[in-house]
Amino acid sequence: xxxxxxxxxxxxxxxxxxxxxxxxxxxxxxxxxxxxxxxxxxxxxxxxxxxxxxxxxxxxxxxxxxxxxxxxxxxxxxxxxxxxxxxxxxxxxxxxxxxxxxxxxxxxxxxxxxxxxxxxxxxxxxxxxxxxxxxxxxxxxxxxxxxxxxxxxxxxxxxxxxxxxxxxxxxxxxxxxxxxxxxxxxxxxxxxxxxxxxxxxxxxxxxxxxxxxxxxxxxxxxxxxxxxxxxxxxxxxxxxxxxxxxxxxxxxxxxxxxxxxxxxxxxxxxxxxxxxxxxxxxxxxxxxxxxxxxxxxxxxxxxxxxxxxxxxxxxxxxxxxxxxxxxxxxxxxxxxxxxxxxxxxxxxxxxxxxxxxxxxxxxxxxxxxxxxxxxxxxxxxxxxxxxxxxxxxx
Amino acid sequence: xxxxxxxxxxxxxxxxxxxxxxxxxxxxxxxxxxxxxxxxxxxxxxxxxxxxxxxxxxxxxxxxxxxxxxxxxxxxxxxxxxxxxxxxxxxxxxxxxxxxxxxxxxxxxxxxxxxxxxxxxxxxxxxxxxxxxxxxxxxxxxxxxxxxxxxxxxxxxxxxxxxxxxxxxxxxxxxxxxxxxxxxxxxxxxxxxxxxxxxxxxxxxxxxxxxxxxxxxxxxxxxxxxxxxxxxxxxxxxxxxxxxxxxxxxxxxxxxxxxxxxxxxxxxxxxxxxxxxxxxxxx
Numbered sequence: 001x002x003x004x005x006x007x008x009x010x011x012x013x014x015x016x017x018x019x020x021x022x023x024x025x026x027x028x029x030x031x032x033x034x035x036x037x038x039x040x041x042x043x044x045x046x047x048x049x050x051x052x053x054x055x056x057x058x059x060x061x062x063x064x065x066x067x068x069x070x071x072x073x074x075x076x077x078x079x080x081x082x083x084x085x086x087x088x089x090x091x092x093x094x095x096x097x098x099x100x101x102x103x104x105x106x107x108x109x110x111x112x113x114x115x116x117x118x119x120x121x122x123x124x125x126x127x128x129x130x131x132x133x134x135x136x137x138x139x140x141x142x143x144x145x146x147x148x149x150x151x152x153x154x155x156x157x158x159x160x161x162x163x164x165x166x167x168x169x170x171x172x173x174x175x176x177x178x179x180x181x182x183x184x185x186x187x188x189x190x191x192x193x194x195x196x197x198x199x200x201x202x203x204x205x206x207x208x209x210x211x212x213x214x215x216x217x218x219x220x221x222x223x224x225x226x227x228x229x230x231x232x233x234x235x236x237x238x239x240x241x242x243x244x245x246x247x248x249x250x251x252x253x254x255x256x257x258x259x260x261x262x263x264x265x266x267x268x269x270x271x272x273x274x275x276x277x278x279x280x281x282x283x284x285x286x287x288x289x290x291x292x293x294x295x296x297x298x299x300x301x302x303x304x305x306x307x308x309x310x311x312x313x314x315x316x317x318x319x320x321x322x323x324x325x326x327x328x329x330x331x332x333x334x335x336x337x338x339x340x341x342x343x344x345x346x347x348x349x350x351x352x353x354x355x356x357x358x359x360x361x362x363x364x365x366x367x368x369x370x371x372x373x374x375x376x377x378x379x380x381x382x383x384x385x386x387x388x389x390x391x392x393x394x
Numbered sequence: 395x396x397x398x399x400x401x402x403x404x405x406x407x408x409x410x411x412x413x414x415x416x417x418x419x420x421x422x423x424x425x426x427x428x429x430x431x432x433x434x435x436x437x438x439x440x441x442x443x444x445x446x447x448x449x450x451x452x453x454x455x456x457x458x459x460x461x462x463x464x465x466x467x468x469x470x471x472x473x474x475x476x477x478x479x480x481x482x483x484x485x486x487x488x489x490x491x492x493x494x495x496x497x498x499x500x501x502x503x504x505x506x507x508x509x510x511x512x513x514x515x516x517x518x519x520x521x522x523x524x525x526x527x528x529x530x531x532x533x534x535x536x537x538x539x540x541x542x543x544x545x546x547x548x549x550x551x552x553x554x555x556x557x558x559x560x561x562x563x564x565x566x567x568x569x570x571x572x573x574x575x576x577x578x579x580x581x582x583x584x585x586x587x588x589x590x591x592x593x594x595x596x597x598x599x600x601x602x603x604x605x606x607x608x609x610x611x612x613x614x615x616x617x618x619x620x621x622x623x624x625x626x627x628x629x630x631x632x633x634x635x636x637x638x639x640x641x642x643x644x645x646x647x648x649x650x651x652x653x654x655x656x657x658x659x660x661x662x663x664x665x666x667x668x669x670x671x672x673x674x675x676x677x
Contacts, residue, residue, distance in 0.1 A: 102575050109571075112568075115571065116572075117569060
């Protein structure tokens with residue numbers, strides 16, 4: 001998965017996006033629907049957002065991903081207008097909206113717990129935004145657009161219902177319909193799927209994507225669920241401690257995490273420290289603890305001697321015995337846990353002199369491996385050119 | 395079996411309370427109201443509507459009660475709502491408790507003593523003297539309906555503040571953000587979201603204050619100086635001074651009927667707001 005060829009392929013695959021970057025430096029102003037310029041938000045002594053710089057492209061599905069307290073919600077609230085930056089600016093369609101209150105911004109939000117008005121029916125909730133338009137819209141126009149929105153979220157029969165009579169998924173669709181009825185420039189989604197059960201969440205994710213495609217509105221999602229971010233987003237903005245750590249396509253982040261934080265947060269990764277022995281032809285020879293040597297693409301682009309190396313569990317293989325071919329590395333390890341997950345089996349191992357490892361073995365290879373059990377000795381095969389060197393954490 | 399017995403046991407104190415101390419005296423009052431005045435005072439058995447026919451003799455007491463009680467309720471509401479709003483939505487957590495205690499503090503002293511304090515404040519040496527000093531002329535405050543209004547609003551304000559405070563405190567702040575997000579400026583979102591959702595508290599507070607005000611007699615007695623009297627004062631007079639128990643009972647029954655009508659209207663209003671409304675907001 002992470003071998004040099006695949007790397008190259010991924011880089012090529014991502015070239016369209018790279019192209020826009022390299023030819024124009026930034027997406028042109030027409031392509032940029034919203035922008036953070038050094039946006040900083042302090043709450044007393046707490047720095048919730050720290051010099052955020054980000055351009056959001058028109059029509060894209062962008063996710064802010066990170067653990068709680070990483071600043072993703074603050075970033076979203078600065079777009080919505082619930083917080084104004086302490087420093088820096090927020091622009092929407094090229095205009096500085098840093099001091100523009102929420103009610104005057106062409107932006108709508110789906111709230112985490114939906115925030116539906118309990119004293120209004122479903123139809124009144126959905127039509128609320130239209131009734132705020134001044135000069136007032138004709139009642140017939142409001143009614144027609146509410147009906148259309150109800151149809152869009154497949155709640156035609158529920159217009160007269162009370163919001164609390166609906167299920168969680170239905171409430172969310174009402175919140176969605178309410179937020180899109182004013183045709184915002186940006187639709188903000190604050191962990192909208194957090195309150196739904198797993199099955200419903202999958203359905204809602206697909207519905208949301210369909211809706212985004214049909215509306216062509218830019219969606220900005222805040223989530224702590226990496227699978228959600230990976231499966232839905234055109235681009236993901238990973239945040240930590242109030243700062244942007246890495247922005248990229250899901251594949252980018254998965255295949256080329258910049259540092260330990262991203263590698264750890266997006267997917268699972270074995271992260272090992274080692275010492276660079278030599279650098280040659282885009283590959284670095286690295287000695288791990290205990291002396292085993294691995295060849296890893298020299299991705300960090302610096303000359304550090306001590307580096308962290310990351311390798312995905314599915315990029316490694318297991319073997320019962322035998323010799324390593326060529327430059328491949330072979331690490332002796334003992335199985336500590338084995339979890340059968342259908343299409344693959346997850347092995348947790350303790351590698352000699354190195355420490356814990358995770359290796360995912362696909363169903364096919366699992367058969368060839370034979371019935372290895374917890375406590376058995378095996379070898380971890382690390383193909384030359386697999387993995388990557390992580391950048392130093394800031 | 396044991397569950398029903400336990401339930402009966404637990405409900406017994408309340409049952410005795412309502413049965414013996416509420417319903418029984420009410421029945422006595424109802425029976426007395428159809429009786430006659432004993433020549434030496436008190437009650438003589440009988441069955442006559444004479445006492446009810448005589449009610450217009452106390453018309454001014456009813457008029458005072460039924461104008462000053464709603465006026466006092468309205469004034470208390472207008473003062474309490476901004477205060478409750480401020481306490482629930484604007485004050486930092488640090489000051490909230492302190493300020494809430496300050497609202498309760500007056501209850502630590504008897505209403506009698508606090509009302510006497512108002513005699514001084516509204517009397518010749520109090521506020522009128524101050525107004526005269528700044529050249530606003532000679533204004534009499536004590537022993538006027540205004541004095542009674544000030545007294546009742548002062549005395550009952552906390553009872554209005556707390557239900558409204560609780561309703562506003564419960565208000566989900568994200569609803570206000572949602573309204574703002576959908577294009578509603580603050581003052582409009584107050585009318586469309588905050589006010590309708592705090593109506594249960596407004597109704598509860600208003601009802602609490604209104605019911606207690608209709609039975610009030612202490613504040614009119616102290617600050618009204620015998621010139622502004624409520625039905626409660628008429629009852630004190632009829633039962634304790636002129637000892638006309640039969641007529642007093644008729645006056646009491648009339649007051650109870652009026653209150654029942656108001657409570658019935660109130661519960662209809664609550665049902666309307668509780669079950670939601672088809673119309674949105676007050677705009």
